[in-house]
Amino acid sequence: MLLKVLELVGVVAFAASGALVGVSKRLDIFGVCLLGVFTAIGGGVIRDVLLGIHPPTALNTWPTFTTALVTSVIVFFLHPAVSKLRREILVLDAIGMGLFASSGAVIALAAGASNQAACLIGATTAIGGGVLRDMLVNEMPLLLHRDLYAVPALIGSTVTVACLEFGLTPNLGLVVGTVSASTVRLLALWRHWNLPGPRVSES
Amino acid sequence: MLLKVLELVGVVAFAASGALVGVSKRLDIFGVCLLGVFTAIGGGVIRDVLLGIHPPTALNTWPTFTTALVTSVIVFFLHPAVSKLRREILVLDAIGMGLFASSGAVIALAAGASNQAACLIGATTAIGGGVLRDMLVNEMPLLLHRDLYAVPALIGSTVTVACLEFGLTPNLGLVVGTVSASTVRLLALWRHWNLPGPRVSES
Amino acid sequence: MLLKVLELVGVVAFAASGALVGVSKRLDIFGVCLLGVFTAIGGGVIRDVLLGIHPPTALNTWPTFTTALVTSVIVFFLHPAVSKLRREILVLDAIGMGLFASSGAVIALAAGASNQAACLIGATTAIGGGVLRDMLVNEMPLLLHRDLYAVPALIGSTVTVACLEFGLTPNLGLVVGTVSASTVRLLALWRHWNLPGPRVSES
Numbered sequence: 001m002l003l004k005v006l007e008l009v010g011v012v013a014f015a016a017s018g019a020l021v022g023v024s025k026r027l028d029i030f031g032v033c034l035l036g037v038f039t040a041i042g043g044g045v046i047r048d049v050l051l052g053i054h055p056p057t058a059l060n061t062w063p064t065f066t067t068a069l070v071t072s073v074i075v076f077f078l079h080p081a082v083s084k085l086r087r088e089i090l091v092l093d094a095i096g097m098g099l100f101a102s103s104g105a106v107i108a109l110a111a112g113a114s115n116q117a118a119c120l121i122g123a124t125t126a127i128g129g130g131v132l133r134d135m136l137v138n139e140m141p142l143l144l145h146r147d148l149y150a151v152p153a154l155i156g157s158t159v160t161v162a163c164l165e166f167g168l169t170p171n172l173g174l175v176v177g178t179v180s181a182s183t184v185r186l187l188a189l190w191r192h193w194n195l196p197g198p199r200v201s202e203s
Numbered sequence: 204m205l206l207k208v209l210e211l212v213g214v215v216a217f218a219a220s221g222a223l224v225g226v227s228k229r230l231d232i233f234g235v236c237l238l239g240v241f242t243a244i245g246g247g248v249i250r251d252v253l254l255g256i257h258p259p260t261a262l263n264t265w266p267t268f269t270t271a272l273v274t275s276v277i278v279f280f281l282h283p284a285v286s287k288l289r290r291e292i293l294v295l296d297a298i299g300m301g302l303f304a305s306s307g308a309v310i311a312l313a314a315g316a317s318n319q320a321a322c323l324i325g326a327t328t329a330i331g332g333g334v335l336r337d338m339l340v341n342e343m344p345l346l347l348h349r350d351l352y353a354v355p356a357l358i359g360s361t362v363t364v365a366c367l368e369f370g371l372t373p374n375l376g377l378v379v380g381t382v383s384a385s386t387v388r389l390l391a392l393w394r395h396w397n398l399p400g401p402r403v404s405e406s
Numbered sequence: 407m408l409l410k411v412l413e414l415v416g417v418v419a420f421a422a423s424g425a426l427v428g429v430s431k432r433l434d435i436f437g438v439c440l441l442g443v444f445t446a447i448g449g450g451v452i453r454d455v456l457l458g459i460h461p462p463t464a465l466n467t468w469p470t471f472t473t474a475l476v477t478s479v480i481v482f483f484l485h486p487a488v489s490k491l492r493r494e495i496l497v498l499d500a501i502g503m504g505l506f507a508s509s510g511a512v513i514a515l516a517a518g519a520s521n522q523a524a525c526l527i528g529a530t531t532a533i534g535g536g537v538l539r540d541m542l543v544n545e546m547p548l549l550l551h552r553d554l555y556a557v558p559a560l561i562g563s564t565v566t567v568a569c570l571e572f573g574l575t576p577n578l579g580l581v582v583g584t585v586s587a588s589t590v591r592l593l594a595l596w597r598h599w600n601l602p603g604p605r606v607s608e609s
Contacts, residue, residue: 022347030354031347045253050451052460054255055311060320108461117466131542136334138343140544144428144437151436225550233557234550248456257458258514262523339537341546 010096019075036072043128101126101156102177122157156181213299222278239275246331304329304359305380325360359384416502425481442478449534507562508583528563562587
């Protein structure tokens with residue numbers, strides 16, 4: 001139950017981030033909603049397509065989709081107020097990201113994926129929506145060049161898989177994985193961690 | 204039978220729109236064909252991937268693929284003439300869009316999708332090719348910021364699902380859904396309907 | 407066994423091409439690895455999604471993924487030296503492309519695809535990674551406008567399907583298909599073959 005609530009918190013944060021990008025690109029209400037919904041459900045849809053869960057849960061049941069749509073509409077009408085919540089949205093986004101990475105890994109294992117596949121598909125669940133959002137508005141995905149986002153996601157899914165491998169229950173693994181991923185992400189944001197760039201070519 | 208013909212009409216219109224974009228980007232013949240074929244079959248392939256229909260029908264059978272390829276080749280060689288048919292292509296495209304939205308919804312329901320999933324997957328079938336086309340040539344998808352395209356597609360799939368829910372036969376639902384979607388789309392083109400953009404930020 | 411080795415050769419070449427693009431975009435180490443891995447496994451993942459092989463082999467088993475990751479890390483640290491191997495990488499890439507096109511076609515047939523679908527899915531396996539790479543860094547896919555790449559891939563998959571249709575064993579078909587595709591690709595590179603562009607509009 002708490003997990004369900006937390007997952008919708010993540011959906012709200014993801015949809016808000018997508019819708020805000022849409023507003024900043026001056027899209028109309030439908031473009032904003034489309035971008036918000038794609039960002040919120042994209043990762044889960046990619047996960048289900050990779051695992052052969054048809055049709056994808058986020059399309060087939062109403063809570064995720066409805067939450068994403070309502071959030072996008074609210075952002076469209078109240079975006080000046082929402083923009084001021086950038087900090088809060090980043091925190092919610094970090095929690096959602098952690099939860100998606102962990103739950104993606106658990107769902108992948110339950111669908112018969114190998115440990116490696118569960119780590120990779122969990123991380124993909126967490127980063128898929130953001131990558132889709134950036135590709136749709138024709139920008140290079142943030143996580144490729146600026147954001148330490150994929151590393152925390154991979155840590156979250158890997159910790160979850162390790163917990164289950166060591167005999168913890170899925171629920172406990174989910175909590176430990178989510179906390180790991182979200183903590184690393186928030187630390188990275190707070191301390192402005194960046195990974196090293198390539199050395200400048202000697203030529 | 205009529206439906207089969209209408210579907211190929213839609214494929215022709217979609218392939219022509221993709222191939223014309225390719226010509227305007229000065230691609231070679233293979234780039235033009237690739238873009239035309241992707242635009243024409245993209246929506247159906249995404250639909251089948253979401254529903255678990257393997258391999259996707261548009262790849263596995265010949266009529267759609269062949270029609271898309273031949274159309275693209277014709278556009279490549281006769282594009283000055285085809286460009287003058289912009290109006291007619293838009294009308295055919297509206298019919299194809301409506302049919303793809305409705306038939307996508309019917310196919311989704313037949314594959315066991317929920318009503319909500321059928322509405323969303325039907326609309327995705329109709330808009331998928333165009334989104335793919337715009338992403339491939341590195342432009343923001345038209346429907347995000349200029350075209351009233353996704354709304355008519357969603358109306359078409361929703362009307363179709365409602366018709367079947369009320370006991371109509373799939374064929375009848377298909378006709379009503381297609382006519383609804385195509386009519387809204389043509390009205391939007393004719394009247395230059397647009398959805399409201401975001402209010403300018405007060406700051 | 408030789409095929410396994412050749413396939414990893416292809417993975418190395420694909421990962422190197424993706425990682426080099428990442429370095430040229432000045433991505434950090436994680437961006438470079440992400441781009442290298444996506445380029446190397448993208449085509450195979452798309453193939454498995456189209457065929458309903460869940461989870462995709464490249465995610466579920468370790469050799470491909472590990473090879474791609476190690477290659478990307480090496481490119482990140484040694485990119486000035488690797489850049490000088492551009493010629494060698496193009497040759498390896500041509501071999502990998504041919505092998506992916508042929509093995510993609512064989513795997514598609516084994517999964518019950520039609521001959522046409524096997525040709526198309528084989529070619530998609532070979533070109534998918536490169537298209538994904540270019541789309542992620544926000545550039546129009548090279549093969550759409552400059553590179554004769556999709557044609558050799560399609561030749562490779564089609565020759566393979568034809569060989570199997572004429573009763574050759576899959577292994578033999580694989581060899582003939584790979585050699586055909588790689589030869590055409592290398593000839594195209596060597597002779598600077600290009601397909602004709604669209605005639606300039608008369609207007």
